[in-house]
Amino acid sequence: MSLLWIAVIAASVLSFVQKWIGYQAPQDVLEGPRISRITTLLPIALLGALVATQTAVSGAEIVLDARLAGLAAGVVLLLLRAPFLAVVVGAAVVAAALRALGWA
Template sequence: MIWLGVLACAVGCYALKVAGLSVPASVLERPLVQRIADLLPVALLAALIAVQVFSGDGRSLTVDARLAGLGAAVVALLLRAPFLVVVVASALTAALIRLAG
């Protein structure tokens, strides 16, 4: 039964790729489509970060060291730090908060 699921996913991924390749160039060159394509990865990454930082059990949110790490990342971004510095500052802040309590 699991192989049927694997094959269905493989066919679905291939169909999605073919659908993307079959879009005419005139559609892809529209300014609205280009703007959406530029902003979509940022929105998806922000949504993934929000889901990971603000976890909960259905009715309440759990605030832990991840929120402090996100705060450190925001501060580093505001100071225009390089990406690697942002990641290290966030991870170090979260690790120190977890170590402290």
Template sequence: MNVWIAIAVTIVGCYAVKLAGLLVPAEALERPAVRQLAALLPVALLAALTAQQTFSTGHELVLDARAAGLAAAGIALLLRAPFLVVVGVAVAVTAGLRALTG
């Protein structure tokens, strides 16, 4: 029964957050600080997700082939490679290191 209570609370919470977003006055959304925050927030969330997925396995911090793939992707970005090339480089480096060490 506790699981269903948690699901119900989550449903209500999600609906409340959605409703709160719809009730924000348009004038508040036009402020420069709010616009800047809205532009930067997705980048920060993506960076946090990438870091969490790269350097952890559940409850432990790790430094493995994924970190090397991320570093290779960063270098490809610095060299202004197209997005698909960046992803391909990251995949190739990660897979290559896993094949060598695994």
């Protein structure tokens, strides 16, 4: 068995154990004000990190290309309270137009 498969199996077991430990936590600990605030804000932080990573990183380097302009267009459309579908399509159109003009 290769080292890669050992790492995959170990990560799977650790993930299972972590989830199991989460189920064993007492309810009063999970309902505390600090934990409640953290669990409310954690998905927002993770989504923001994912968007930033997918927008500004290519491989191992930071790049500024049409994806960043598309994200900026999406933010402007969100601030204008456009429907979500319009935000997605608008951001895609801006990114595609800039790529078509040669700004990859």
